[in-house]
Amino acid sequence: MTVLEQRGAYRPTPPPAWQPRTDPAPLLPDAEPYRVFGTERADAADPELLRRLYAELVKGRRYNAQATALTKQGRLAVYPSSTGQEACEVAAALVLEERDWLFPSYRDTLAVVARGVDPVETLTLLRGDWHTGYDPHEHRVAPLSTPLATQLPHAVGLAHAARLKGDDVVALAMVGDGGTSEGDFHEALNFAAVWRAPVVFLVQNNGFAISVPLAKQTAAPSLAHKAVGYGMPGRLVDGNDAAAVHEVLADAVRHARAGGGPTLVEAITYRVEAHTNADDATRYRGDAEVETWKGHDPVALLERELTRRGLLDDDRAAAVRRDAEAMAADLRARMNRDPVLDPMDLFDHVYAEPTPQLLEQREQLRAELAAEAESVAGPGTGSEAGGTQR
Amino acid sequence: MTVLEQRGAYRPTPPPAWQPRTDPAPLLPDAEPYRVFGTERADAADPELLRRLYAELVKGRRYNAQATALTKQGRLAVYPSSTGQEACEVAAALVLEERDWLFPSYRDTLAVVARGVDPVETLTLLRGDWHTGYDPHEHRVAPLSTPLATQLPHAVGLAHAARLKGDDVVALAMVGDGGTSEGDFHEALNFAAVWRAPVVFLVQNNGFAISVPLAKQTAAPSLAHKAVGYGMPGRLVDGNDAAAVHEVLADAVRHARAGGGPTLVEAITYRVEAHTNADDATRYRGDAEVETWKGHDPVALLERELTRRGLLDDDRAAAVRRDAEAMAADLRARMNRDPVLDPMDLFDHVYAEPTPQLLEQREQLRAELAAEAESVAGPGTGSEAGGTQR
Amino acid sequence: MTTVAAKPATMAQALTRALRDAMAEDPSVHVMGEDVGTLGGVFRITDGLAEEFGDDRCTDTPLAEAGILGTAVGMAMYGLRPVVEMQFDAFAYPAFEQLASHVAKMRNRTRGRMPLPLTLRIPYGGGIGGVEHHSDSSEAYYMATPGLHVVTPATVPDAYGLLRAAIASDDPVVLLEPKRLYWSKDSWDPERPTAVEPLGRAVVRRSGRSATLITYGPSVPVCMEAAEAARVEGWDLEVVDLRSLVPFDDETVCASVRRTGRAVVVHESGGFGGPGGEIAARVTERCFHHLEAPVLRVAGFDLPYPPPMLERHHLPGVDRILDAVGRLQWEAES
Amino acid sequence: MTTVAAKPATMAQALTRALRDAMAEDPSVHVMGEDVGTLGGVFRITDGLAEEFGDDRCTDTPLAEAGILGTAVGMAMYGLRPVVEMQFDAFAYPAFEQLASHVAKMRNRTRGRMPLPLTLRIPYGGGIGGVEHHSDSSEAYYMATPGLHVVTPATVPDAYGLLRAAIASDDPVVLLEPKRLYWSKDSWDPERPTAVEPLGRAVVRRSGRSATLITYGPSVPVCMEAAEAARVEGWDLEVVDLRSLVPFDDETVCASVRRTGRAVVVHESGGFGGPGGEIAARVTERCFHHLEAPVLRVAGFDLPYPPPMLERHHLPGVDRILDAVGRLQWEAES
Numbered sequence A, B: 001m002t003v004l005e006q007r008g009a010y011r012p013t014p015p016p017a018w019q020p021r022t023d024p025a026p027l028l029p030d031a032e033p034y035r036v037f038g039t040e041r042a043d044a045a046d047p048e049l050l051r052r053l054y055a056e057l058v059k060g061r062r063y064n065a066q067a068t069a070l071t072k073q074g075r076l077a078v079y080p081s082s083t084g085q086e087a088c089e090v091a092a093a094l095v096l097e098e099r100d101w102l103f104p105s106y107r108d109t110l111a112v113v114a115r116g117v118d119p120v121e122t123l124t125l126l127r128g129d130w131h132t133g134y135d136p137h138e139h140r141v142a143p144l145s146t147p148l149a150t151q152l153p154h155a156v157g158l159a160h161a162a163r164l165k166g167d168d169v170v171a172l173a174m175v176g177d178g179g180t181s182e183g184d185f186h187e188a189l190n191f192a193a194v195w196r197a198p199v200v201f202l203v204q205n206n207g208f209a210i211s212v213p214l215a216k217q218t219a220a221p222s223l224a225h226k227a228v229g230y231g232m233p234g235r236l237v238d239g240n241d242a243a244a245v246h247e248v249l250a251d252a253v254r255h256a257r258a259g260g261g262p263t264l265v266e267a268i269t270y271r272v273e274a275h276t277n278a279d280d281a282t283r284y285r286g287d288a289e290v291e292t293w294k295g296h297d298p299v300a301l302l303e304r305e306l307t308r309r310g311l312l313d314d315d316r317a318a319a320v321r322r323d324a325e326a327m328a329a330d331l332r333a334r335m336n337r338d339p340v341l342d343p344m345d346l347f348d349h350v351y352a353e354p355t356p357q358l359l360e361q362r363e364q365l366r367a368e369l370a371a372e373a374e375s376v377a378g379p380g381t382g383s384e385a386g387g388t389q390r
Numbered sequence C, D: 001m002t003t004v005a006a007k008p009a010t011m012a013q014a015l016t017r018a019l020r021d022a023m024a025e026d027p028s029v030h031v032m033g034e035d036v037g038t039l040g041g042v043f044r045i046t047d048g049l050a051e052e053f054g055d056d057r058c059t060d061t062p063l064a065e066a067g068i069l070g071t072a073v074g075m076a077m078y079g080l081r082p083v084v085e086m087q088f089d090a091f092a093y094p095a096f097e098q099l100a101s102h103v104a105k106m107r108n109r110t111r112g113r114m115p116l117p118l119t120l121r122i123p124y125g126g127g128i129g130g131v132e133h134h135s136d137s138s139e140a141y142y143m144a145t146p147g148l149h150v151v152t153p154a155t156v157p158d159a160y161g162l163l164r165a166a167i168a169s170d171d172p173v174v175l176l177e178p179k180r181l182y183w184s185k186d187s188w189d190p191e192r193p194t195a196v197e198p199l200g201r202a203v204v205r206r207s208g209r210s211a212t213l214i215t216y217g218p219s220v221p222v223c224m225e226a227a228e229a230a231r232v233e234g235w236d237l238e239v240v241d242l243r244s245l246v247p248f249d250d251e252t253v254c255a256s257v258r259r260t261g262r263a264v265v266v267h268e269s270g271g272f273g274g275p276g277g278e279i280a281a282r283v284t285e286r287c288f289h290h291l292e293a294p295v296l297r298v299a300g301f302d303l304p305y306p307p308p309m310l311e312r313h314h315l316p317g318v319d320r321i322l323d324a325v326g327r328l329q330w331e332a333e334s
Ligand SMILES: Cc1ncc(C[n+]2csc(CCOP(=O)(O)OP(=O)(O)O)c2C)c(N)n1
Pocket: A107, A146, A147, A148, A175, A176, A177, A178, A179, A180, A206, A208, A209, A210, A271, A275, D034, D063, D087, D091, D094
């Protein structure tokens, strides 16, 4: 092949495109988070929805307080509170139909409860008598996910499977700002977009991953901007404006249900409490910041809005508080009973059928427990090694 | 806290922002890939650079052909050819200073060679006498990375380390379109942006990951659009326009060197050969597509451009081809010699000092080899089990 | 072990047939992975499935192993039976967190309410001249992860049977497919495939009375060869093919060792921390007083898998096995 | 083992001190991980380091374990000595590919030209009432990965010594830190820290002649307690603390077992496919004719780590150890 042979044979045309290029513009989030309260949209918000959100927000706040109190009493090993994030938690639960699925992160016990799961079953993980306390299929709520972002591909797979089966099911998956840095976040969003799976990803950007502030987590214009790279729309919302969060999520759910594929929603909010009761937040943030955010509290914002529109009188407010107190009292009472434990459960759920090895080990533990019981009951053997066969 | 107490206490202000919001606009790639040839920019391209690129492209094309031929002769176990992608391979190598580092993917042996590494040492991995055949520190070229995208965080860490040490070093990391789906891609780009590490990510979008076309890999407007989600600029370039690739990469390297942080460059190109010699590309793509792309061949494009500008006469072209042939002849000759192997090498590079266990195993193999040699040399023992001690 | 009216078939063909039969019988079976659709997989195990069952039943995924396994978990949650192909052993590592923290634990975490009927197919082992990262034997990782079944075929009929049983299982099963046996042939009639045996049963491939070779997967043919060669030395070796590493068939293995009084565990995976330790330890625990010699191990060396030109020195071969048999303290007998 | 003029210090303090001393001595030592900077780590092991050495020497990374380890690999390539903290055992799994395919192999892949002096600190094990995924014992995975050193301290001085030795090593070292011993105290003078011993040495923690307990990490104190309790039964138990799983100190272990003739391996990690198999197998291979009974294993059960309220049933305790000692066929002696 000589130069002369080549001459004129090649046109410097642009390279063939690899796939139809979509316009990125509609995928980009707005520069400012979407809000309802304090905007011209406020008056259009459905009063019933606002009242329902309010009742759940108050209950949610109370639930967070009660769960935190239970850690102090030693009834819960640990509690990652969502105080300050109730608008996101509640909206995520309320926006779904019964047939839809919720994929919560470890902080989202409140969303799980708001979806209808028994609070005691929801807290089983944190009390420590078992891992997942509820039946995921009953309320279509996946187990609370401790390994961050790992629940996101599950949501995608489930939504995809439902669509393959012809079922009208949407999955909503929750994750924190920190969780967006994980590889699983990336892979899940990419699969969702390629498969056009009916999934909504809700990132609660509460400013911190334990002690690590957002600026050390990402340099992106916003987390919602990550959506563009997957070819899905990104939406930014004021996470403390319950009506706004609900609306943006509802839009995304509708979009997914209609076959439009996934959406990434970033809700800007704040973790008012420490990471968990075991954390000391003063090590990494100042009071001033916390106070600023308390001035933008989701419960108070909604309360004020209801009041402004004359949708909440003191009687109604009192009733809401009474309901919340009743829930808390019930939770307190039931959590103050020791759970009944059967150590033999350890062996029963590893496989559908225990392996021969597990049966042996089960037998071993049964014998040990019998020996233990005997040595406690028996007449003063006193030996620590009561079970040995010498 | 009653409703009335709350009244007026909360302003529905937007939530405090989590970090200064940067403008996404400058991060977004242009809608069309950047090109030089056939545009008004063409005349400004540096003649010396074009000639140098040309010499390397021709050599690269020849190198790919020679390496493919070596697989047919059984001298290489496998060869993933970069035929059709030479502009990217060569530009990636030429754009770096000596002190910079290159992080190649498994397909990028050509970039490694163009950076100055001995072709035989580069092909060691594919010949199978050892893994990495060259000293990564000598030419500042990381080992060819087989596990996809795993080299990207390495590049980020190295660039970050160099900056911490005050060294003026840029790392350029190469990855394929398929590799962008991996979690490691995501994590690497995020770290790079957060750390403002001097790294350039070059995605060679050649349309396929083995048999999987881009449309099954991503739904994004372009792979370069992924940059926005990390807060780094994304650039789209015609990967077969050597001058364009060189220019875009050079800009990105300059930007990184000046402390501006990472850039993601997507080069649109095509894998003209099958995935490797072991692959049958007719299973997943038609001839027409291949032919279209052959009409946009990087070597021919550059050749035509040189000719247009009167920078390449037949003598010069012949000289370039002679050089390429000489390289190929040398490679052929040297690859046709059997490499000298020492099985004892197996034990020497697992740890700085072999563990006692490895020393035992080394001794075992030495004894086995001695017995083997003896049984071969010895007078007709014939026994397969010559080494047993019975 | 093999059917009667049989023509030769390869292990690859048996695996393909198992997938096809499972998909035809049960519409909830979905195959997914890199290049499994149009291409039929780099080893052609899924050849023809996308064509026959459509892209939705046999899906080319994006290139992201954690994403593949993670979405498969979600699909299994919704009642499908995903069969995931990993392209090579070392490329399953990116999915390790999904495997260890979810796949293996989901049933347990949910007290049995959310089982995951999921099959993870991993081509493993060396001997095919692969470049680095293409020849790992990673079974030790999976064995040490409770909640997974781990099985590996050594014969053509077992490839079919184990894959069918894996797909039928209501628990996650890691099926380790010995790469270098993909093209091994056996008389097996694809039109009358063998019945599906339950997981967890070892099989005596060759009876003998001098000593037992305990092995699995790619090392089974090597052990059979070694047993043949050993006859010259006067040893009559029994060969036990474990087939299932989890659950482990103590009964079959120990019955053999009690009979022979001597045993060598053979596998290609690295010795230290490899499966052989577990096997030798549990055989010794159970058969101590029947043992004339310690249970020995012949395994790959404790190093990253070697480059192709050196792999023959690494892989346990006939000589190394016979060396070990020779060290089983035969003098103790006489 | 402990220094003379000593005041009580916790293992956590010793680890912090080791990091500080290493960083002070060698500017190429960099600490990185989630929350290691401002917060000082969730276990406070890196407390004060960012303040003393700056954010560039002790860095809060984004939340992405593969990214953390992968960038650390790059930093080590450039001559730094990264010390990576994983927050909990199970959260190291996302980094598994980087660990197995690069960290463990880089020296080997490059024929020794690109060693990776990198320390990976992983808090491991249970007994602290952690929710799921916070109590895994993952040492089997690391032991089965040639190219890694794997060490774990059981005492305060060893925590200091092993971490210093790990950082000083030119090879990657996985340092498994027993979470529930973080707050264990020992008389150890942080102002006169113990000398750095080479990696790979086991130590006899308690001499005895009846049988050997072979153990490491969190199970060492349990074995010491068991040995005390065993005196009532008339057994004088020797306790060997392995400290290093890779390399393995066959010499010390076998010397002990040859002396006592009986051994029990004790660890918290699951039994099947766990470290105990390797240990029992290699001890048996080397000491067969000295053994009065098979080497037994006391380990966690073969299940996902249990919820906090049930973990005491899972963890090997004094009774279970003594049960095993009781099964060491004492009648054989008399
Ligand atoms: C894979 C993984 N790595 C680390 C952790 C430990 N961890 C638990 S919560 C947390 C911070 C999470 O931050 P973010 O995602 O922002 O959620 P938030 O706590 O703010 O709700 C970390 C690092 C984990 N659970 N999983």
